[in-house]
Amino acid sequence: MKRIDIADVADIATGAALLGAGGGGDPYIGRLMVEEAIRAFGPVQLVDVDSVPDEALIVPTAMMGAPSVMVEKLPNGAEAEIALEAVETAVGKRAHAIIAPEIGGLNAMLPIVLAARRGLPLVDGDGMGRAFPELPMVTFNIFGQSISPLAISDELGNCVTVRTVDVDSAERLGRQIVVAMGAAAQICCYPMTGAEAKRSAVRGTVRLAWEIGRLLRVAREQMADPFEALLTYLPTTDYYKHCRSLFDGRIVDLRREIAQGFTVGTVEIENTAQARISIQFRNEYLVARQAGKAIVIVPDLIAILDSETASPITAEALKYGQRVRVIGISAPPILRSEAALRVVGPQAFGFTDPFQPIEEMA
């Protein structure tokens, strides 16, 4: 067991921004929210999933919607409690611990806010080992966990509880509800027992994010190369061990819009030799292509980092002219199984490219 205190939050936020692969919402806002929550409600216990009792109720929480909107329409913290209570009422049980459905950006931080507010522990793990844009795209679903009841709440205090016959209906209905709430809302869903969490969670990802953030900060403090620190550390992890620097350049083209509740678009990056890569995103970076050929593709991670500071840049923070470095990182093996690829692989995003692990790409 570890304790998340105010001094730890910035590091976790930085690491979660990297693992968010461009999505999951603005990590800076998430950092401020967690710091405020810990200041008001005290630090949060981080527990291993194995320490959770088998019959205890574990509830994932996140923002759903367009990250571009979340930046301007901040959660106040109370809406997560409303959504959690709605799930608890529907399930007939009080939550024992909170877990992140995705360890990406803001959505890695909001579970800590809720845990602090309710005085509950946070489970060290998540349902993706990164971030994805849609509700079905979590290991909880891949392992057969029902998404229902899904509670969706807004900053006004409105709360909608959704029970559906399948996860796709939950995504479809939930997305409409989120759009009606202003394209960003807080959700609690996939309520599960401790036993179920042990079976389906991607383990240890909060500590991984924390460590990534820590070593980037230390490298900067010591005037060392943060990229080197990162590319030295990731290969020592179980999940992210295949990684490499893909491209250095400047953003020369950026098409981005908010469509159907997502931040979607393409960014083009050019280097001094006039070579280019393009990266498509739907909340998250999905595929990087060079000369039309994929060089890294979902579920493997793409990170776009500021080329000076190595700060991860989310899709909604991309700007024309930014100098960036693009890094490709292997997804946790749990996401690369055949069953998982059906839900989070290239075809799930409408691409015809087959999935090819980054370590097997040229």
Added chain:
Amino acid sequence: MKRIDIADVADIATGAALLGAGGGGDPYIGRLMVEEAIRAFGPVQLVDVDSVPDEALIVPTAMMGAPSVMVEKLPNGAEAEIALEAVETAVGKRAHAIIAPEIGGLNAMLPIVLAARRGLPLVDGDGMGRAFPELPMVTFNIFGQSISPLAISDELGNCVTVRTVDVDSAERLGRQIVVAMGAAAQICCYPMTGAEAKRSAVRGTVRLAWEIGRLLRVAREQMADPFEALLTYLPTTDYYKHCRSLFDGRIVDLRREIAQGFTVGTVEIENTAQARISIQFRNEYLVARQAGKAIVIVPDLIAILDSETASPITAEALKYGQRVRVIGISAPPILRSEAALRVVGPQAFGFTDPFQPIEEMA
């Protein structure tokens, strides 16, 4: 107490079609559904609101959406039970009786279906004394009853439970959810106690619909004039006593579309002297104008009847070339109060015309 049996259903459906003022959904489908439900589950007891215990739970149920869609996407009956169970779970109490939120068309019939399926009595009354297109437009709301929890279910078995801070948020969110479910869904909402129903219901409207249907049928059977029968009977009622024939003619223009979950448009009717009236609708007929001047306006009722049979024609069943008679009918006095007019008067529909009771119009 009265019993609704299969032989009674057609008359109630006809009367409800008239009181639906063009909306509330296809009464023929409602009739078939009630007949099938009574055949399978037995007749339904119709009880006066005064006979309901003060602390008993009364639940209104209806279809929400575009009547044009309801005609093609029939409820199967089971979705109403799912919505009712969701409300019961949220309230923590079993329903004692069912009530119609509106005594119009299909929506006057679906509460009988649910009452039959669950073996519950139907309260003789409703929340409008007619039909209206939006959730806030009921006496339950006008008298301060909360709409939450609002449960919305579809024919697949999906169910969404909405708790909002105000009724307008429920309408806005509910409408989006209904659109996402395919523009027609079953709802249960405004759960209330017997004491609250006694305060806010428009009483006796099931029997009124029933009697209207009966006398139209008898007039036809006896080769008598059904319009005369209708215009002789309505003045003897407490609610609908001011009524008159407004226009006879043929439908010469019809603009109708499904927009944001409503059936909206305008119908123009011309008589042999080339005079015209136009009637605007949003699910229900809202205002009839002659030479630009309103001759009857919400909440007073407008009915368009087949000029031969006096069968009420709903807005989605209007056809070019139909020969029709238009009748104006006073709304129940409860809808004409200042508080009610704010919710169901001309301004609530975006008209600048003031409300003027039909009996005071030329």
